[in-house]
Amino acid sequence: MSESRPITVGVDGMGGDDGPGVIVEGALLALRELSQETRVALIGDQRTLEAEVRRLDPSGSAGSRLLIEHAAESVGMGEDAATATRRKKDSSLAIGTRLIKEGRLDALFSAGNTGAMVAASLLNVGRIPGVLRPALATRIPAETPSGSCVILDVGATADCKPAYLAQFAVMGDIYARSALGVANPRIGLLNIGEEPSKGNELAREAHALLARAPIQFVGNVEGRDFFRGQADVVVTDGFTGNVVLKFLESVLGWTGRLLKDEVRTSLIARLGALMLLPSLSNLRRRLDYAEVGGAPLLGVAGACIVGHGRSSPRAVKNGLKAGASFVAQNINEQIQAALGKEMAEHVG
Template sequence: MRTIAIDAMGGEHAPKAIIDAVLHAKPELKQTKFVLFGDEEKLKKSIPADQLDDRLTIVPTTEVIEDQDEPVKAIQKKKNSSMVVAANYVKDGKADALLSLGNTGALLTSGIFIVGRIKGIARPALMPTLPVENSDIGFNMIDVGANAQSKPEYLLQWAKMASYYAEKVRDVSNPRVALLNNGAESDKGDDVHQEAYKLLKASDLNFTGNIEGNELLLGKADVVVTDGFTGNSVLKNTEGTASVLIHLLKDSLLNNGFMTKVGALLIKNALKSLVAKFDTARYGGAALLGLNAPVVKTHGRSGERAVYYTIKQADKIVAEKLTDEFKLEFSKKN
C-alpha cells in the first residue's frame, strides 16, 4: 500500500475542498492510504464516520502555517503545524509523499530541511505542468521558483529529473527538452545559459535547443528548463495573461448587445473547448523534484477538483518509484 500525507489545513478552502477530494479519490486509488493532518474536530465534521478506516486516518495537530508567515521561522516555531508534522511523517517513512495547498515557501523549506534532498542533487526544483495549444498533456517547466540563483549543472540535473517525470508520469515517449532563452541560437543568453546549453547538448537527453518565451505554449517541447527566477516570472505571467484574456472574452461576449450574445451561444461549445485547453486543474500541482520523497504543492485557491487531480498525481509519482530512480541515477556521480 502507498501512503500520502496531506496537510489538510492549507489553502483558502481547507479543509472541506481537501476532504472532498480525498473522498473522491479514495474509491479509485484502492492501493493508497490517506493521512490527513490538522484540527481533528474540524476534520471529523466534514468526514462521514463510515469513511474513517484503515485507509483514511487523521493525525491531530494544533497549529497552522499561514500564508503571511516567514517560511524558515514558521517551520522552526510551529512544530505542531499540519505541514511540519506531515513532513516529519514522510521523513520518518510513515508516508510516501507529502501534499499541501499551504504557504509555498514553508513547503519548500519543509521539503528541503525535513524530508531532505537526494544525495547528488545540488538543488531541488519546483515543476508544474502547463498547457499547450496542440496537446492535452501539456509540458513541464522547471524550475519555477525554488531557486533564486542557478548554475549550469543545476539546469542539467533538473532537465534529467523532469524528462524522467514526463516519461513515467505523463507517459511521454522520449521527451523533447528545451532551454528557455532569449534566442534560438546556441550562443544566446548569459554565461549560465550558454554553458547550460553545452551541458544539455552533450547529455543523453533529447535536447532540441533553445526555446523563446513566445513559443512555450506552442507544444514545441515536453520539458522546458530554466532558472528559478525566470521560471517563476514566466509562470505568473502566463497564468495572469490567460486569466485576463478569458475574462475579457467573456465580458465582450456577454456585454455587447443582443446579437453578440446570440453569437456567443452559437460558439458556446468552441469556447468551452478553449477554456478546457487552459484548465490547469487537471494537471495537478507542482512537484518539488530532488527530495527523498515526493512533495507536491497545489495552488492555495484550489478547489476539490484541482486537489483531486493533485492526489492522483502524487500517487502516480509514488507508484512509478521516481524517487528511487533519481537516487540511483545521481548516486552514480558520487
C-alpha cells in the same frame, strides 16, 4: 511490484485558500479512485478535520482507509516560509514532512503556502543524494504529441547556477516519461534566442552543460515556443519559471475580460459569445490547475506534491493521485540512479 504495495498518501488538511472542507472532500474523492490498499492521511487540527469528515462522509464509508494525524499549528498562505518553518515545529507541513522522513507516509500533497512546503520538505525530508537544488515541475497545455509540456523550475530555486539547470533537465526528463507518457522527451532550455550564444550568462553556460547531458536536448526555446510544442520539457530557473507560470494563469482571465469589453458593444457578438460559452468553459477546464493536480518537488527524497492555493476538491483528489503515482513509478529512485551515476562519473 510497487504498484500493489499498500501506501499512505498524506494531505495538508489546513492548506489552501478555501479551508479544510475542500481538502477533506478531495481526500474522500481520492479514496474512491485509488486502489483499495491505498490510504489517505489528513494532517491538521484533529477536531476540525473529524468534524469535516463527519459532515462529508456521514456513513463513514471511508472507514480505516482515512486517517487523521493531529497537527497543533498551521502555516498561513501569506506567512514567510523561512520564519514559519523555523518557528512552527508542529504545523501540518512540519508534521507531514517528518512523517515522510520516518517512512510513515509515502507521499504528501499540500495546497497551502508553496514556499513553506518547499522549506519544510528540504528541512525535514532532505535532498536525494547528489541533487544540488530541488525544482518544482508542472505541466502546461502545449501542442506536443502528449498535449502538454513539463516546465521546471517554477519556483523552488530562485537563484540558479548552470549545474542546477543541468540537473533539472535530467529530473525533468525522468518525470516527463511518466507524467506525459513520452518515451524520449525532447528537452529545451528557456532562452531569449535560438543560438547557443544567446541569453544571459546562466542560460549560456547551462546550454553548454545540457548539450553534454544524457538527454535529448533540442536547444533553446523562446517564450513563444512554449505552446508550439517544440519541447516536451522546458528547463529554466525558479524565478523565470514562476513569472511565466503566473503570467500564464492570468492570461485567460485577461483575454476573457478584453473580449467581454469588445462584445458589449454588439448584440450579435453577445449572442455569439453565449453560443460559445460551453466551448469556453471546456477550454477553461483544459487550462485548469485542477486537471494537472499538483507539481512535484523534484530532488527531495520523498514524494512531495504542491498544489494551487485555489485547489478545488477535484484538484486535491488529483494531487493525491499524483502523489500515489509518483511513488508507484519510482521517480525518486530513477533520479537517484541518474544523478548518482552522474556524480560518480564526475568523481571517477
